[in-house]
Amino acid sequence: MPAPVAGPASGIGAQVGRRWQAIDRLLPEPAALPAGCGAELAVASGGQPVAIGRCEHWRAEPGSLELSWGAARRFRLTAQVAGPDIGGALDRLLSQWHDHLASVPGAGGEDTAATVTWPSRDIDGVLPLLRHGLMPLTVIAARSTVAAGAGRAGRADPDGPAGVRIRRAGPADIEAVTRLGQEVIRYDGHFGMVSERPSTAAAMRREAAALLARPQPWVWLAERDATPVGLLAAEGPETTGWIAPLTRLAPACYLGFMFTAPGERGGGVGAALVARLHHDVAAAGVPVTLLHYGQVNPLSVPFWSQQGYRPLWLAWEAWPAAAVR
DSSP states (O other), X not given: OOOXXXXXXXXXXXHHHHHHHHHOTTSOOOOXXXXXXXXXXXXXXXXXXXXXXXXXXXXXXXXXXXXXXXXXXXXXXXXXXXXXXXXXXXXXXXXXXXXXXXXXXXXXXXXXXXXXXXXXXXXXXXHHHHHTTOEEEEEEEEEEHXXXXXXXXXXXXXXXXXXXXXXXXXXXXXXXXXXXXXXXXXXXXXXXXXXXXXXXHHHHHHHHHHHHTSSSOSEEEEEETTEEEEEEEEEOGGGOTXXXXXXXXXXXXXXXXXXEOGGGXXXXXXXXXXXXXXXXXXXXXXXXXXXXXXXXXXXXXXXXXXXXXXEEEEEEEESSXXXXX
């Protein structure tokens, strides 16, 4: 991520922060806007700034796993919008962004996307985002360790259902972790979030090797008759600096991907894997766990709600990037 810089409308951040806290206590204080590409996106009303944005032009490294998690080239708008007319100010900011993208060579290419990450509970932004051709595709969900521990959510048996063994994975499990990780990408490819590419298998193997090389990998396998039927891979707080700023609680754990074999779904394998992670999260004193899931994935929405997660942000996208209206 580019290093953040202070925005010219610093007063907007304070207004946005107060509004976010009224909407959702898990939202963070607004960070300084990223450096962006240099395009000035700002909206004023009555002589006062009411919205400011930065557009980052990002390109995936060839052969990286990040290339499988979306378009190869992405244009990311970070927006801060103050009142009183949130929808109107965002609409004008998105119009400026449209004009900017229309001037960028290659923004109409097939393997491009325009993205805006917007708080899930900030409903005043929904209609402007839809009017400008963006679709809510990916949820960033959060589970508060304290809140979940006080309730009933996520209290599955960490030992798993009968006949299934849940165990921590190690370096010798790289083939199983790689194979099941690829299955996550294949399944999520149905919902427009990700795409399997020629480089995906090698990139997933490198990711698995890095995860499993840690002294206590946050990776678990579910086995039936010694055959892997489920996988959960997570990152501890030492490596989650890239996503931790999206919530007020700190430090954060990140649940990277989870897969349950089709014949095992609904039988408690997935819930047992998550329960094992939650046990370690609580033992480590980590107050929040974050994850991504597809908004239109019919399995993810009910499952993650049952495990104590709820939407915190929505990633809105348009393909190609020039499709922003």
